[in-house]
Amino acid sequence: MKWLLVVLACLQVAEGAVRISLKKGLSIRDKMRAAGVLDDFLRHIKYDPVKKYQPRQGSVVRQPITNHLDSSYFGEISIGEPPQKFLVLFDTGSSNLWVPSTDCKSPACFNHAKFKPSASSTFSPGGRSCTVSYGSGSVTIALGWDTLRIQSITVTQQEFGLSQEEPTQPFYFADFDGILGMAFPSLAVGGTATALGGMLEQEQLAEPVFSFYFSRQPTYEYGGELILGGIDPRLFQGDIAWAPVTQKLYWQVALEEFAIGQSVTSWCSQGCQAIVDTGTFLLTVPQEYLESILEALGAQETSYGYAVDCADTHSKPHIAFGIGGARLALPPTAYVLNSHGYCTLAMEGTYLPSQDGQPLWILGNVFLKEYYTAFDMANSRVGFAPSA
Known part of the structure; x- marks a missing residue:
């Protein structure tokens, strides 16, 4: 009977929550080292891995790109109608959602998926921009609204950022296209709405909780799971x-x-x-x-x-x-x-x-x-x- 109850609980979690499989790619650090540019990059930045955690200054949040040098777990989302797909880093250390834009002319945007506003029938421009300042440069994002989808989760008129400029290094070497921040709304650049806030307001989560499982032996196809709206006792x-x-x-x-x-x-x-x-x-x-x-x-x-x-x-x-x-x-x-x-x-x-x-x-x-x-x-x- 105990075994049956556990199985039923797991089935309930699986039905009520959305599971996102996380991929595990090579880290930015490993890719930059293989390309022979890591040492020079690190020499020319003033590196402190926790500048990301300094207080906000106006609409600028200082988050060193080097904080993501070793991050290599990412999953798929889509934005727009029809959906445009992106791989994003699900980041509990930041709060903004942004992806590259077709307006971005930086080399870092060339080898990543880019959002095309004119291809989405539901896109609304925001008319303002924000800057996220990093240890090695700044990412400028224009704000807009569109439909965000993560499997069965659908958030309409979700505010998000479209990168206009990105530092060539290290994002050029990233496997992920953008970042979906999962920290508190008070951390969001420019007071923008967070993706989690949109999910809660539009009642897209079975429960107001999310959870992460990272595999000890990750592969590209399976590095772990993000569960939106639940907790899985099997993990x-x-x-x-x-x-x-x-x-x-x-x-x-x-x-x-x-x-x-x-x-x-x-x-x-x-x-x-x-x-x-x-x-x-x-x-x-x-x-x-x-x-x-x-x-x-x-x-x-x-x-x-x-x-x-x-x-x-x-x-x-x-x-x-x-x-x-x-x-x-x-x-x-x-x-x-x-x-x-x-x-x-x-x-x-x-x-x-x-x-x-x-x-x-x-x-x-x-x-x-x-x-x-x-x-x-x-x-x-x-x-x-x-x-x-």
Whole structure:
């Protein structure tokens, strides 16, 4: 009987929610390295992986493109009537929806799908534009309205951005065409309407929740799933640990403790904050703790990251984050990246604290591959459970 109830629950979730299969392509970083342009690109930008999380200034939001260098999970949407298809990065670290436009003359737009307003019978121009400023340049978007579709979800008159100019690097190398932001409306550039807000207002979600599952062994055809309007118990183990959002900009939660092996550090004794970001691949560590982590994990700084001995990976300690009363651990196989026999920590440091001054961590795909993550919009909370 218990087995039957579980099956029925799973069937109910599948019927009431929309499942988007996420593809896993080569990262922008890997493509730029293969093209021989990565080193020069990184030398000529002032790189801080969390400029994305600085406060807004007017209609400009500063989000370094380098934040997406390692992001390579994306899925399909369509805009317009008849539908024009795009691959987008589903990003819980931003709030705007934008895709390239046929008006974009930047080289970065040439090898991506571009929205053609004149080909859509339902398009309405917005008459204004916004700028998203990145560490390596700016993306200028013209605003408009049209029908957004994600499988059976249909949102009419959804406001979105059409890129007019994009930096050649690194978006030229991106597998995805645009970005669909899934953070809070207060983070949206220019106060534009968010895609999730449109889904809620037009009652297109079975429940006011969405969830992500990232495969530990992703392929291009299947890197994981985004479930809009539900949670699938088949994709996780045990119970979900819920943590309230501490600031309704990003999906930001309190980090109660951080442990290396069996040793709980004192770093978060006065409080830490963590942003849960599907648009970031790595873990971002407060700069003041980075040296201690490198020492504890036996890593050395190099031009390609924090190198470790590949043969020693399995002997390294787990690291663990205390969130929502649960200890969420990452094994070394999760936080050590092996690229053709060269191993590095999947971590970067930042000098930027959270807006309340507490140390700020960012939990990207390295963390999310280990934990099924649910985003509850009605109750402003994030839930975690070990991935199945």
